[in-house]
Amino acid sequence: xxxxxxxxxxxxxxxxxxxxxxxxxxxxxxxxxxxxxxxxxxxxxxxxxxxxxxxxxxxxxxxxxxxxxxxxxxxxxxxxxxxxxxxxxxxxxxxxxxxxxxxxxxxxxxxxxxxxxxxxxxxxxxxxxxxxxxxxxxxxxxxxxxxxxxxxxxxxxxxxxxxxxxxxxxxxxxxxxxxxxxxxxxxxxxxxxxxxxxxxxxxxxxxxxxxxxxxxxxxxxxxxxxxxxxxxxxxxxxxxxxxxxxxxxxxxxxxxxxxxxxxxxxxxxxxxxxxxxxxxxxxxxxxxxxxxxxxxxxxxxxxxxxxxxxxxxxxxxxxxxxxxxxxxxxxxxxxxxxxxxxxxxxxxxxxxxxxxxxxxxxxxxxxxxxxxxxxxxxxxxxxxxxxxxxxxxxxxxxxxxxxxxxxxxxxxxxxxxxxxxxxxxxxxxxxxxxxxxxxxxxxxxxxxxxxxxxxxxxxxxxxxxxxxxxxxxxxxxxxxxxxxxxxxxxxxxxxxxxxxxxxxxxxxxxxxxxxxxxxxxxxxxxxxxxxxxxxxxxxxxxxxxxxxxxxxxxxxxxxxxxx
RNA sequence: GCCCCAGUAGCUCAAUGGAUAGAGCACCGGCCUUCUAAGCCGUAGGUUGGGGGUUCGAGUCCCUCCUGGGGCGCCA
Numbered sequence: 001x002x003x004x005x006x007x008x009x010x011x012x013x014x015x016x017x018x019x020x021x022x023x024x025x026x027x028x029x030x031x032x033x034x035x036x037x038x039x040x041x042x043x044x045x046x047x048x049x050x051x052x053x054x055x056x057x058x059x060x061x062x063x064x065x066x067x068x069x070x071x072x073x074x075x076x077x078x079x080x081x082x083x084x085x086x087x088x089x090x091x092x093x094x095x096x097x098x099x100x101x102x103x104x105x106x107x108x109x110x111x112x113x114x115x116x117x118x119x120x121x122x123x124x125x126x127x128x129x130x131x132x133x134x135x136x137x138x139x140x141x142x143x144x145x146x147x148x149x150x151x152x153x154x155x156x157x158x159x160x161x162x163x164x165x166x167x168x169x170x171x172x173x174x175x176x177x178x179x180x181x182x183x184x185x186x187x188x189x190x191x192x193x194x195x196x197x198x199x200x201x202x203x204x205x206x207x208x209x210x211x212x213x214x215x216x217x218x219x220x221x222x223x224x225x226x227x228x229x230x231x232x233x234x235x236x237x238x239x240x241x242x243x244x245x246x247x248x249x250x251x252x253x254x255x256x257x258x259x260x261x262x263x264x265x266x267x268x269x270x271x272x273x274x275x276x277x278x279x280x281x282x283x284x285x286x287x288x289x290x291x292x293x294x295x296x297x298x299x300x301x302x303x304x305x306x307x308x309x310x311x312x313x314x315x316x317x318x319x320x321x322x323x324x325x326x327x328x329x330x331x332x333x334x335x336x337x338x339x340x341x342x343x344x345x346x347x348x349x350x351x352x353x354x355x356x357x358x359x360x361x362x363x364x365x366x367x368x369x370x371x372x373x374x375x376x377x378x379x380x381x382x383x384x385x386x387x388x389x390x391x392x393x394x395x396x397x398x399x400x401x402x403x404x405x406x407x408x409x410x411x412x413x414x415x416x417x418x419x420x421x422x423x424x425x426x427x428x429x430x431x432x433x434x435x436x437x438x439x440x441x442x443x444x445x446x447x448x449x450x451x452x453x454x455x456x457x458x459x460x461x462x463x464x465x466x467x468x469x470x471x472x473x474x475x476x477x478x479x480x481x482x483x484x485x486x487x488x489x490x491x492x493x494x495x496x497x498x499x500x501x502x503x504x505x506x507x508x509x510x511x512x513x514x515x516x517x518x519x520x521x522x523x524x525x526x527x528x529x530x531x532x533x534x535x536x537x538x539x540x541x542x543x544x545x546x547x548x549x550x551x552x553x554x555x556x557x558x559x560x561x562x563x
Numbered sequence: 564g565c566c567c568c569a570g571u572a573g574c575u576c577a578a579u580g581g582a583u584a585g586a587g588c589a590c591c592g593g594c595c596u597u598c599u600a601a602g603c604c605g606u607a608g609g610u611u612g613g614g615g616g617u618u619c620g621a622g623u624c625c626c627u628c629c630u631g632g633g634g635c636g637c638c639a
Binding site: 034036038039040043047049052053055056062085086087088089132169172173174177289290291293302304306307308309310311312314316317318320321342343344345346347348349370372373375410413414415417418419420421422423426430432433434435437438440441442444445447448449450451452453456489492493497498500501504505508511512514515518519520521522523524525526528529541562563 | 566567568569570574575576577578579580581582583584585586587588589596597598599601602603604619620631632633634635636637638639
């Protein structure tokens with residue numbers, strides 16, 4: 001758990017304080033100390049610009065402040081060089097001996113080496129996916145699940161206790177409409193001329209599912225009263241088809257949920273009534289025009305009131321959301337809840353925050369992650385996605401063509417805020433040059449070296465890590481040590497896309513090491529490596545495999561031994 | 564009209580307010596007798612949409628304009 005930047009910031013702080021005590025520096029409030037990775041290696045491994053920020057406060061030149069800080073800097077075996085560069089940066093360089101020791105450390109700790117304890121065991125729920133279960137997932141929802149699962153992975157590595165949940169919207173009008181559409185296709189498959197309902201689901205898959213149900217259940221449903229038949233076909237469509245395909249897609253992408261939470265359960269056991277009376281007590285409800293409204297405008301003038309129970313007596317989606325979040329926080333006691341939504345739900349965010357206040361909960365305990373919708377390009381043309389109109393590009397189709405890992409990598413590699421254009425044809429064409437293979441290939445290469453070493457009976461056992469002095473070896477270790485910082489950055493910003501960049505960099509420095517440093521001796525001619533080097537490098541290679549596999553697993557992908 | 568998000572290399576995208584803005588793809592030129600060539604090396608590519616401001620320092624923060632995406636339902 002090497003939180004190098006964190007520790008350096010503390011040490012810098014100590015140094016400034018000490019210099020102030022000794023009157024080498026005047027008294028001033030120490031600004032936040034940010035330790036960063038400089039772009040060029042000539043500035044060392046880490047640097048800070050705190051002296052520039054302090055110049056005005058101290059009424060001194062940044063360079064002079066830096067000299068005092070360096071003079072008072074605590075001794076540490078971790079660093080072997082402290083330097084100052086104009087106009088007042090302090091540059092830190094990690095000691096080779098410390099870097100080498102990390103190889104042993106990684107071998108001892110395994111894949112949890114880079115984990116940190118930011119979360120201190122707090123219970124966090126990440127709810128993602130949660131598409132209406134009225135059809136197969138399309139590419140846009142692929143982004144949702146990949147982002148959500150990536151966030152969950154990163155938070156788990158950062159010391160949170162994470163629960164992954166899919167909210168199944170199995171109540172409400174969309175579901176009824178879906179049931180009616182499905183019933184029509186089912187009846188049609190049996191030669192009964194039932195028309196699609198107005199505004200019904202037109203997608204080809206509804207026909208397909210209708211046919212399948214007709215085959216499996218014959219005309220059983222046609223004989224029932226319509227109400228009962230719709231209820232039955234809703235259940236069949238949901239469990240056997242819609243959720244079944246969601247589960248299969250998630251599996252193909254390497255995603256598994258802890259809980260599939262059904263909306264309908266919110267309306268059982270009187271839970272919903274409880275919440276309504278709670279809101280009534282807090283004077284957040286009002287009856288108007290035959291409906292029950294949530295009076296968000298009482299708390300914040302900028303907000304609009306929202307219908308909770310429609311004039312037809314049916315609760316709306318917001319009613320479910322209130323009950324659902326009451327359940328998350330109060331019934332199940334999560335410390336923090338993260339919901340992952342498409343940007344088309346952005347207007348909903350302020351109401352959710354108002355709801356938290358109305359329930360007497362700190363709004364900061366609920367984080368809404370919004371990702372920009374995926375634009376699809378196919379055959380050179382932009383496609384407008386609509387599940388009801390049946391113009392979606394199925395995620396399954398893409399996974400079959402390109403593979404789950406490649407789809408996942410592409411969808412993960414962009415920040416949630418970026419409006420990504422997914423060119424389906426290009427993704428297929430370039431599937432061979434997808435960076436995911438570069439990363440996995442590096443892992444397979446490592447596995448290959450270790451296989452060969454075992455076959456030729458070379459062992460890392462007595463390897464002396466202090467022999468790892470080649471620039472390519474040290475560069476590799478530096479990058480491995482950096483994983484903690486990447487986890488921290490991804491966890492604090494809820495931005496797992498950093499992992500994809502890190503994995504590529506790590507694969508790259510490994511490949512350069514592979515090019516420059518022979519691990520196993522050649523069988524003829526110049527062996528390329530002494531017995532001692534082989535043993536030490538085998539240790540390094542094993543450690544590299546651990547860190548690379550960790551990065552790959554955090555992205556939810558497989559780390560193959562052969563390709 | 565109001566609100567949210569974005570605009571960075573030919574394309575797809577990175578870059579906790581820091582030093583010379585980086586990758587991948589595509590293009591061009593080299594490299595397999597060696598632990599995996601799904602690889603390596605090299606060349607080229609930029610007024611970070613325009614303008615103003617804050618700051619020692621701005622792709623990043625603020626204002627404004629332009630362009631694109633999304634939202635402003637008793638749908639979810």
